[in-house]
Structure formats: C-alpha cells, structure tokens
Amino acid sequence: MTPREEISEPTIDELASTLAEIDADGALQETAEAAFGGTRAAFLQRSLAAAAAAAGGLFAANSADAADVATTKNDIAMLRFDLVLEYLQAGFYTEAERLGALTPKTLGWARVVGAHERAHVVALKRLLGRKTVPSPTFNYGSVTTREQAFIRTAVGFEDLTAALLKWQAPRLDSRSVVAAAITLHSVETRHAAWIRHLIGLQPAARAFDKPASQARMARLIASTNFVSAQPQLAGRSRPRLTG
Amino acid sequence: MHPTAGTENADSARRSTRRALLRGGLVVGGAFAVGGGAFGWRAGAATPAPSAATDQQILNFALVLERLQAAFYTAAVDDDALRGELREFAEIVGGHEREHVAFLEKALGSNADSQPTFEFGSATREEKAFLDAAVLLENTGVAAYNGQAANLTKKSLAAAAEIVSVEGRHAAWISDLAGQHPAPRAADPGATADDVAATLQRTGFIKEQ
Amino acid sequence: MRRRKAVAVAFVTATLLTGIVVIQAIRGKAATSERAARAPIADAFAGLPRPPRPAFTVGRPALLDRRESRARFAPVLRRVDARTEPNAEAPPVATVTERTEEGTTNILLVLSEARRQGAAWVHVRLPVLPNNRTGWVPRSALGGYRFVDTHLTVDLNRFTVTLLRDGRPVFRASVGIGRSAWPTPKGDFYIRNRLSGFGDPFYGPIAFGTSARSAVLTDWPGGGFVGIHGTNEPELIPGRISHGCIRLRNDDIVRLARLMPVGTPLTIR
Numbered sequence: 027m028t029p030r031e032e033i034s035e036p037t038i039d040e041l042a043s044t045l046a047e048i049d050a051d052g053a054l055q056e057t058a059e060a061a062f063g064g065t066r067a068a069f070l071q072r073s074l075a076a077a078a079a080a081a082g083g084l085f086a087a088n089s090a091d092a093a094d095v096a097t098t099k100n101d102i103a104m105l106r107f108d109l110v111l112e113y114l115q116a117g118f119y120t121e122a123e124r125l126g127a128l129t130p131k132t133l134g135w136a137r138v139v140g141a142h143e144r145a146h147v148v149a150l151k152r153l154l155g156r157k158t159v160p161s162p163t164f165n166y167g168s169v170t171t172r173e174q175a176f177i178r179t180a181v182g183f184e185d186l187t188a189a190l191l192k193w194q195a196p197r198l199d200s201r202s203v204v205a206a207a208i209t210l211h212s213v214e215t216r217h218a219a220w221i222r223h224l225i226g227l228q229p230a231a232r233a234f235d236k237p238a239s240q241a242r243m244a245r246l247i248a249s250t251n252f253v254s255a256q257p258q259l260a261g262r263s264r265p266r267l268t269g
Numbered sequence: 270m271h272p273t274a275g276t277e278n279a280d281s282a283r284r285s286t287r288r289a290l291l292r293g294g295l296v297v298g299g300a301f302a303v304g305g306g307a308f309g310w311r312a313g314a315a316t317p318a319p320s321a322a323t324d325q326q327i328l329n330f331a332l333v334l335e336r337l338q339a340a341f342y343t344a345a346v347d348d349d350a351l352r353g354e355l356r357e358f359a360e361i362v363g364g365h366e367r368e369h370v371a372f373l374e375k376a377l378g379s380n381a382d383s384q385p386t387f388e389f390g391s392a393t394r395e396e397k398a399f400l401d402a403a404v405l406l407e408n409t410g411v412a413a414y415n416g417q418a419a420n421l422t423k424k425s426l427a428a429a430a431e432i433v434s435v436e437g438r439h440a441a442w443i444s445d446l447a448g449q450h451p452a453p454r455a456a457d458p459g460a461t462a463d464d465v466a467a468t469l470q471r472t473g474f475i476k477e478q
Numbered sequence: 479m480r481r482r483k484a485v486a487v488a489f490v491t492a493t494l495l496t497g498i499v500v501i502q503a504i505r506g507k508a509a510t511s512e513r514a515a516r517a518p519i520a521d522a523f524a525g526l527p528r529p530p531r532p533a534f535t536v537g538r539p540a541l542l543d544r545r546e547s548r549a550r551f552a553p554v555l556r557r558v559d560a561r562t563e564p565n566a567e568a569p570p571v572a573t574v575t576e577r578t579e580e581g582t583t584n585i586l587l588v589l590s591e592a593r594r595q596g597a598a599w600v601h602v603r604l605p606v607l608p609n610n611r612t613g614w615v616p617r618s619a620l621g622g623y624r625f626v627d628t629h630l631t632v633d634l635n636r637f638t639v640t641l642l643r644d645g646r647p648v649f650r651a652s653v654g655i656g657r658s659a660w661p662t663p664k665g666d667f668y669i670r671n672r673l674s675g676f677g678d679p680f681y682g683p684i685a686f687g688t689s690a691r692s693a694v695l696t697d698w699p700g701g702g703f704v705g706i707h708g709t710n711e712p713e714l715i716p717g718r719i720s721h722g723c724i725r726l727r728n729d730d731i732v733r734l735a736r737l738m739p740v741g742t743p744l745t746i747r
Contacts, residue, residue, distance in 0.1 A: 038548035090335035097533070121623055123542055124550070127591060140454065141539035145455040152532040165622030171591050188437075192430040194421035202318070204426065205419035206532035209456040211430065212411045215437030220451035225444055230361065233368035234431040253699045254622050257553035257583035259740035262675040265685040265707065266700025268660065268692045268721040316530045326526055333519060387521075416529040456536035462526035466519045475519055 097153075098199040105203070106159050107240055109150040111190065113161040114252060116184050117142035118170065127171035131224060136180070139217050146210055153206075165254035179226055179250070185216035186246060191239035212251075319422040327417045328425065329382045330462060331432075334371045334410050337387060337474060341364035341406060345393040355396060355446060358403070362439050369432055376428070386476040400447040403474065407440035409460070409468050416459030506600065526665050534585065548627055550740035552600070552620035554584040560613030563619050565598030571613035572606040578687060579700040582671040585741055586620065589687070598664045603668060605689035605703070607696065610665035617747050630669065632663060632705075632724055632746045637716030639706070639724060641738055649737050652716040654725035656692075662704060662722050669706070669746040672735065682708010682728045684735045687746055692722040706744075707731060 097105070119140030122128060128136065151158045169175045191211040198204050218227035247253060294415075320470060342363030351359055351365055374381050392402040414433035421429055441451035468474060537708050559570035586602040589612060593599070598617035603610075628644045643647035650719055655664035667690040675685045687706035692702040698721075708728040709715065715727055724746075726734065 082553075104473055121544065121625075124548055124625060125591065126625075137541060138539075141541045142452065142455040145536050145539040149456075149534045149536045163622055168591070168593075170597065172593075180349045188434055192427070192434060195418070195426040197443055200533060201319075201419040201530045202533040205415075205530045206534045208415050208418040208430070208433070209532060209536070212415060212437035212457040213452055213455060215434045216452035216457075217443035219438035219441035220445060220538050220667045223445050223451070227281065229362075229442040229445075230365065230435055233365035233435060234372075235429065235434035235438075237427070250304075257585065257621060259582055259585065260672045260674070261580050261582045263580045263673065264676045264678055265673050265681050265687065265705055267681070267685060267687060267703050267705030267707065267723055268698055269680065269723050314528045323527055330526055332521055417526065419530045420527045454536075455539040458535075459529040461529060461531075463520070463524035464522040469519055 112146045122170040163256040188214040193237035337367040410436040412460035413465045483669035556621040564614040587668040654715040654719040656722040660721040677711040
C-alpha cells in the first residue's frame, strides 16, 4: 500500500510562500538588518556556522559514552536539532513576555506558548542526558518588542517547527521517540493556528501540511540571524581595577 | 467491519477472519490486545512491529474518525443553522475532512471498511451543541492519531503526520471559537484505540458500522 | 494446529473477558440482537496495537512568575556613541567600545527600550564618569539580551555585601571599602566581567569588574574601574582599606562567584 506516491520535500518556493504569507514586509529579513549593523558580515558567518553545528552535522557522537538513553546516533542528532529549535522559540517568547512591549493579546499568547516551549526544552534535555547540547546565544534584536515583526516570526516558527517534526517522524529509528515527538507536533500546530486566528489569518489553510527538512530549517534559522556569537564575559587577564 | 444485518459475503468473512487471525497472532505474541483500556501503554517491544496489516487496521480506524467528521460538517452546512465564523469553520474544515476521507479510502482501496451510518441530532442544528461536538471530535482526532502514529510504517506515518497536523489546527481553531483554550497542554498525549472508541460511542453519532 | 488452537483460546478468553460473542463474527453469522448490545465501533478498534510508550513525557508548563525581578544586559557589538536621547542627532554622552579593558566583551545594563522614527533604541547604564550616567544606543549596536535574577547590594556604612535572588538574600559577607581619600562610589552599577587565574594574590582568586569608576583616581591605568575581588589581607576586613574596590575574603568571593552571574546589577549605598 502506498498512501502517497512520494513524500517529497516542499520546494524553497513553497516554504518561501509560507513565510511570505506571514512575512509580507520581510520582518524575518528585517531582523538581520536591525540586529547587526556594521558587523553583520562577521556575525552572518558565525551564525551560519552555529546553526550548522546546531543542526547536528558537526557533533561527533561520543561512541565511547554509554548512552544515557538507548537512542541511535541518527535519533540523537534529530533530537538535538529539535532542542536547538525549542531553545530558539523558548528564548524568543520568554524575552517578548519579559520586555512586555507587545499588545496584551499577543503577550498572553507568548506567555502560554513560551511556557510550553520551555517545557519542551526540559523534556528534550532530560531525554538527551549527557548527549544534550547547551543553548546557543540568541539575539532577537527588536523583534521581541515590535508587534508585527514578532507575530510574523512567531507564525513562521510554529509552522516550521511542526513542518520539521513531520519531516523527522518517518526518519526516526525509535518508535518511542516518534511517539513522544508526535505529542509535541500537534501542540505546535495548535500554537500556529491559535496565533493565526488571533491576527485574522486562516488557522488551517490546507487539508495536508507539508514537511520541511532539517537542512532547510537550519538555513532558515541562519537567515533570521538570531543565532549570534557568545559574549566572553570571563577572562584570565590581570584586573585593571583600582584595587 | 460487521456485515450489515443478515448479509454475509466473502469480503466481510475474509475481513473478519483476517482480523481474528491478527488477534490470534497478537495472543501468540504474548500481548493481549482485547479489551483492557486501562492498560494504556505497553512498554516498548510488546507492541507489534509496523506492517502493512497494522497500517490497514490503523488507517481504517482513522477512516472512521474522518468519515464521522466529514459527515458531521457536511450535515452542519446542509442544516444551515450556523452563522458567521462557525459556518466558515464547518465549510472549510469539512472540506479538509472530506479530503482526508478521500485520501484514506484511496490508500486502503478495497481494504477500506464499509461506510458507517451517522446521525447527529441537534449537534448540527444548534450552535452550542455544534461547538461541543466539534471540539470533542477534533481533540479526539488528534489523540487518536497521536496514539497510533508510532505504530505505522514510515510511509503511512509521513502521511498521518500531514493529516494530524491539520487536525491540531482545527482543534485549536474550534477551541478558540468555543471560548476554550486552543492549546491547553504542552504536549498532546496519544489515546488508546479503546478510549477513542468509547468517546465516539458516547457521542451517539455512530448508528451502524 | 497450534495456531488455530491459540486463536480459539484467544477468542474463548476474549469472550470471557469482554462478554462479547466474538465467535459469531468468525463464523459470519449475524446475531443481530447480540451485535446491537455491543458497541459497534469497539469491534473496529479492538485489534489495534497499543500506543508505544513515548520516550519522554512533557511536564507541567511553568508560566513565568509575575513577581520575578529580572534585569537585562546586552553585549556591545560595535563601537558606538551613547546619546542623551534616542535620536541620532542628540549629543553624545560617551563612546562605548566592544571590549573592556581586560579584553572581555563589553556589556551594558539595559534599562528600557524605545522606538523613534522606526528605529529601535535602548536606554543603558554606562561605565563612564561621572558615575551613574545613562545614555541611549541603537538596538542594533547591541547583541542578544541576557536576563539575570540577581542583584548585588553593598552597604558602605555596615561594610556588608548582600546578593539577592528574586529579591531574596542568598549571600552575605563583610567587605573592605575605599578609604576616605579614594571612596567607593555610590549609586547604581552592574558587574561587567569576571577574571580569574591571573595569578595576583592582591586581588585574590577571583575579581569582578564593575561599571563603577573611581571619581578620584581618574588617571588610573585602565580607567580607574572599581572592582569586587578577593584579598591577601583578609584581616583588614571590614574596614576602609582600598582605593575604591570592594574587597571580600577569598572564601567569600569564591562563594559569591558561584551565585552571581556577570551582568548582575549592583547598588552601592
């Protein structure tokens, strides 16, 4: 039985049109302009590298470690990617709520959804155990304080996180990981429909939602320029203090 | 499915026997699958490996839900009692559910179970009853798919994910319209088939299989 | 055959368990009255496999505590002038650099945000003289925000330092402060960096740079920043003993370092 002839990835155009529908004035692109000014080139390089690393491509699985959880390298790489995505979302919604600059309705959405994403972070970290990854450093620029830019980014995040989980589901080795991931997936689509409904967009535009690959997601994350260099707050040089 | 009263044909007998053998197979495998909704999850390996046969069962299970939803929304639009965004919901979501039905029927081909008979009473004629029923059906759909997703073969899983994604959107949308929380939990747990069956039975919408 | 027997056993047992006449279905004979008594859809679903146990479950989501007190800081991404107003034409207050004197990333404590003419500006606390100076920089000049739930307070009259977390004290110690000739400045500041492994016992094992500057030692190399650090003369604490820095006994500074992140706001009274 072949339910579908071929499960194919959406084209860049299709994904772009998903974003375009909610990013009419390029808020996601705008983030790059707003956030990085003169040092943009340098940060673009670093953020791409960080996103690629976060995508699991550069993580060497420690085969010497006894696995905390009996999951395959393939599954661990995917779960790590999910975790980075959850860090990204959780950080975004948490900052928006703390800064409190959005409308009450949007803040109310960010408050609830942020709590969900933070809970997802906790669950994924617990599952990964010693194989977990720390959060990248994020710079959301002014997107967390601007209503339209925030909403467009949030809609994009929710739609695309769900799309990624759809792509991962048939590629995961462990059925229990599938069972767990699928419980998150529908919550992300609820988030997506909820915020679309809030802003007057169609909550459910089509009968079937398409998957989006991890590679595409990594490129998309990189294009937001939200992943930034980690500041160096500690040093070893001699203090230049009055004493 | 059950042959309609008094009729027996080769097809239904074959399906019954296949189902029986599958059940028997499960017993031989050591897992008692009959009854016991309270057992809930089974640890890891006790669930049978995905196969074309279990796909067929699961997709037929999904088909009952999708047919029920499709019929519900179609009837609601036909009964012409809904207004405004609720009507829009019934039209749009009904369209989606009809597409889901078409997809599953095509996927199952001759292995699709026969069409059940539904009756909705006031649920398609009164706004409050409609809202309650729609919230229940959409949330149940999500729970049903989430419960069975990991039992599917990979190809079917990919397709099921594309469907449950939309059911999640429907659930949030109608919950919002009903004044309920669009996303009440951080994760949507899967329900057992028995729990789904009990929920659907309680609606009284399914008259005959 | 074993298989047929197993099936029969299953069905007899199933019948006993559920009280349902399943064998009827196998034989294909419709016993209408029995079938009507039984939930029709249960039959469709009875053979379905159980959901596999998920690899994780998600705990209760925790909303942010509305009572939480958080400060935020951001790294400086590029050299920029801080201005008196959120306006590119406003007079500059000070130039802000990307790095501190010790080579760590320069950070600014953020007080508020504003939008002017479509541009995002940030009101920040400045590590400049005169002390307690604030200014406005474009949001684009700063990196990602980091939030801290801690606040360090120094009481110059009591010679104490206290660390608060979400408003509750979690650490207290005695301190040495500036001599009257080189007083520790009063006001609102923040922790700018943490230094260790520098091998100078005068500062103890750990030294924190702050945004506070000595108002007196303006020609001090590195700008005369006031720090919070350990000491090789613990017997002098508490007392007015330093050139402005806040000195802790070494075991206290080590303890503090475990609890206090860089970026923590600092109030000296």
